[in-house]
Amino acid sequence: MIGIVIVSHSRELAAGIQALIEQMVSSPEARENIAYVGGLDDESNPIGTDPMQVMEAITRVAGEEGVLVLMDLGSALLSAETALDFIDPEVAENVRLCAAPIVEGALAAAIQASLGADLESVAREAEGALAMKRSQLGLNDEEAAPGVQGAPLKEEEDGLTLDLVITNENGLHARPAARFVGCAGKFQAEIQLEKAGKHANAKSINQVTGLAVKKGETIHIIATGSDAAEALAAIRLLHEDQFGEKDVQPLQAPVQTSPTAVNAGGQGESVEGILSGIAVSPGIAIGEAFLLKSGPLVVKKEKSDSPEEELRRLDVALREAVTATEQEKAAVGKSNPQQAEIFDFHRLLLQDEETLEATKKRIREESKTAEAAWQSVTDALVERYRNIDDSYLRERAADVVDIQQKVLRGLIGGDLLPTELPGPVIVIAKDLSPGEVVALPPETLGICMEEGGVTSHAAILAAARGLPTITAIRGLCAGVADGQLLILDGSTGQLHLHPDAATTAQYRERQLAAEQQVQRLRESAQLPAITRDDHSLRISANIGGPQDVAGALAGGAEGVGLFRTEFLFQESGGEPDEDSQCASYRAAVEALAGRPLIIRTLDIGGDKSLPGMSSTCEENPFLGRRGIRFTFAHPEIFKRQLRALLRASHYGDLKIMFPMIGSPGEFRRAKAMLQEAMEELQQEKIPCNAAIKVGLMIEVPSAVILADQLAAEADFFSIGTNDLSQYILAADRGNAGVAGLITPFHPAVLRAVDATVKAAHEANIHVGMCGAFAGMQEAAPLLVGLGLDELSMNTPGIAGQKEAIRALTLKDAQECAGAALRCSSAEEVQQLLQAFRGGLRN
Amino acid sequence: MITEEQVLAWLELSATVMAENKEFLTDLDAAIGDADHGINMNRGFSKVKDKLPELAGKDIGTILKTTGMTLMSSVGGASGPLYGTVFMKAGQALAGKTELGSDDLCTLFQSGRDGIVQRGKAVAGDKTMFDVWAPVVEVADANRGLEPLAFLEMCVATAEEARDATAPMQARKGRASYLGERSIGHIDPGAASSTLLLAALRDTIKGG
């Protein structure tokens, strides 16, 4: 444990700080490691500092792990510095004088130290103490700076900050907010969020959603604490990934924008026999009405004289609700991992400290029953959501009601939903919670709700289940009788109450046509990418984890060309151990059922860092220790990953790919480490594929230049166009001033691709491309013409790219690519492609 | 030449001067600080005075170093580490000496000034004792050739001028810095005590 010395002019102040610390730090060992120096031995003038006392104190608490000194002001600083001059230099080397404000800093430091943190972290924690206070008071840096020039406060550290512009379609709404809170929660650091002067604790879902951050708005994040840097790095990465919504349909039920649908919202029966609402999930349902009477549960017992018992009941009910939420998530997650995250939001609501504390307080102080306390607290929360100035977030109120009811059900019983329906029916309800939508039996044909909006989670989940749905139908429950035949048009938002035979026939036809169209699309996604003259390419998906495989296959992927392992590391808050890595790789390769899977080893560095891993600040991170260079510098991490990969290789067609290789020597070195890992496993009698295929990313210009040499040693290449372009064009992706120069359409990049493909084919090895370029439909003639064997891209682009390829002939594409190689600028190449497309159309 | 006994006498006189000027220095500090500089200096030098009997017969380096150590652990304010360092540095620079010429005094002032910078990171115009020591060192350096007494007269005159020149400055170090502009118009207490020390040295030599 590190030692701490508190130096004050005043004995009373030192004693006061001691009292504050001892309230929070009770371990005798931790207390013993803190020394308090205050005042002078002069009865009449006791205020002052004495370097000798400071020296003694430091010596007293000094151990192997060093000493942190906190001082109040003026001579306390000079005395501490003087003391260091007198101390054994070996001890002095490990003494840090800390610029933190003494009271806040001392408290933060004492707590950190008692947790066993090292000197560096304790110092950072202490120095960050001021930031919390500032943000609490809502001061920004300028205002908080002391008015007096040169006063010591100026030099205080402030915690780390990060500004992010939110680009998510619906802003930082429930799902991304849940992701955000989940990520923040993995770190020790205090993380505050600020938007336009409003503050939120990043670890509280209610506070974060309460900020109502919309698309295009900027959030200011302040992190203080030992792992603040890592936390911000993880958040930055999450933000780049649009909090899990990148490449994903915006979180919105597929809303029909036809004027009827929108205008009809809530208009009720304006046309004879037709009720109108908001179309939130398309499709046609024809069937009988089933009226669901789900009213909120009524709390009957308000008071209890055994708060202990009530707290226990609350605890049980909450835990059950969390479990139920997780089950619902798992049920939805299989088919739709994106939608499943709504339940993460629910889980966070259920685990929100603020709500929990408020409930417990009412049980303890107002002798309320668990159900009464829970209801009143969550009612207030519902109210809060309803008053948020953002229609999207207002609709989150339904989610709060959902968890409220879920817990109440646990507390006072009562099942809301029938587990069985009388047959295929259209469910009619006042309002459905997301949980109820998921729990609707499979006989459900469609849903109509009297309440709800466009983007309520219930609507989203209905869409995810493929159930035609209309919400906000005024007069619905009063206007529809059980068993009545209905036609629900989820595209227009119309509900036909008494359809005649002709209307029904017409809708049946449309229903059929729609089904066929969906089917056609789905089928075409699975069609191979073969040109009209029979040249075929493999189209694969880029994924971030095994959970993405199912979606990729459904979207038409024939394998995985790039599994980015960074996310596994990021999500585990550092490095997942060998077993859990192996489990993820194995899950992916098994889910692919024999289709090829290329896994890239950890590609950290550049703009990506690893939580928990202190990243050294580099002047030019993209030219720094990234990719394979990082793993060479951390052989233990690399080794564990290689072992996990090899172990998983036993279960399918798994290939390993190294990032950022710049020379055959580096490739050999990586392969040697792989060999070593393999020998270890063989000795441990753990099965692995001894003939595993090993390749590399071509993304460094030197690798292009030596591609022939690399091809002689590698089993495959995969061209990473994003980095290759920035390196060839010597422009930093992260520098807005030059990022515009970067384009894969530049003939220099195309020539690099050309050279790489030729070198690969000369050596008879497979060459793919996994950068963004591979998914660009307008680039299809170049990609085909340059001779790439495989294109790997994000899932949503697959079907389209396949279609684009099917429209080409290899011969035309080769001519087009040949011409592009002779161009002298990206613009010329684009013009060429445009002309080519024109030719295709005619 | 200044003898070892004269150095002891200087320190003894300094103790007397600090006691006599306790109010004066404290009043200066009351205007722009925490009203303790006189108390601090008096406490420190009375401790030094107690030590003097033990120091008889020791070389001047040792005497100065011991003085520094004593001040360091007894003054109690910023001036403790500052003057402590001044005397320690000077003691190191003059180790083994039994008498001092003007050259040596020059060394004493230089190492003293360097000690202040090392400890307090003060620069010219910060309104600290440095603003006295810096010009004194310059004048001393230019007047090494003079006899000690004449040499010291020059130095004291410089110090007095420099002390008064701190009045219009705005403090950027120490307690006074918290006052900002309100520190303007008062002499810096540390500059005053430094001048007193120099004057005491001159008076010791003058008195024989």
Ligand SMILES: Nc1ncnc2c1ncn2[C@@H]1O[C@H](COP(=O)(O)OP(=O)(O)OP(=O)(O)O)[C@@H](O)[C@H]1O
């Ligand atoms: N950083 C510094 N560098 C040089 N001189 C300084 C510095 N800080 C203070 N001083 C000098 O010290 C004098 C004040 O000494 P004093 O003994 O009153 O300490 P203090 O300011 O009261 O210390 P404390 O910080 O404990 O209150 C100032 O007048 C100034 O000349």
Ligand SMILES: [Mg+2]
């Ligand atoms: Mg003072």
